Amino acid sequence: MSVVSSVALAAQSFVADAVIALAAKDGETFDPDKVTPGPEGFIATAVFAAAVILLGFLLVKRLRRNSYRHEIREDIAAELADAGTADDAGATGAVPEETQRGEGSGDSGSRGTGA
Numbered sequence: 001m002s003v004v005s006s007v008a009l010a011a012q013s014f015v016a017d018a019v020i021a022l023a024a025k026d027g028e029t030f031d032p033d034k035v036t037p038g039p040e041g042f043i044a045t046a047v048f049a050a051a052v053i054l055l056g057f058l059l060v061k062r063l064r065r066n067s068y069r070h071e072i073r074e075d076i077a078a079e080l081a082d083a084g085t086a087d088d089a090g091a092t093g094a095v096p097e098e099t100q101r102g103e104g105s106g107d108s109g110s111r112g113t114g115a
Contacts, residue, residue: 020030037045 023030
C-alpha cells in the first residue's frame with residue numbers, strides 16, 4: 001500500500017469518527033444496525049434507477065436507428081452498383097436529367113423582375 005493511500009485511509013477514518021462523535025447525543029452510542037438512508041436515500045436511488053433505465057431505452061432506440069440507416073445505405077449502394085453495371089452494359093452515354101435541367105447548379109430562381 002502506498003503512502004498516499006495510507007494517509008487517505010487514516011483521514012477517512014478520522015473524519016468518520018468525528019462525524020459519529022458529533023451525531024451522538026448525550027452519551028448515546030452508535031449502532032450500525034439502525035443506520036438507514038431514509039426517504040431521501042430512497043428517492044435519490046429511485047431517481048438514479050429511473051434515469052439509468054431511460055438512458056437504456058434511448059440507447060437502444062439510437063442503436064436501432066443507426067442499424068436501420070446502415071442497412072438502407074447498403075441497399076442503396078447495391079442498387080446504385082446494379083444500376084451502374086446496367087448503364088455500363090448499354091453504353092448509352094446519356095447525361096442525367098438533373099444535369100440537363102441545370103438542377104443543383106445554384107442558379108435557379110436568380111432571375112430578376114427586370115426593374
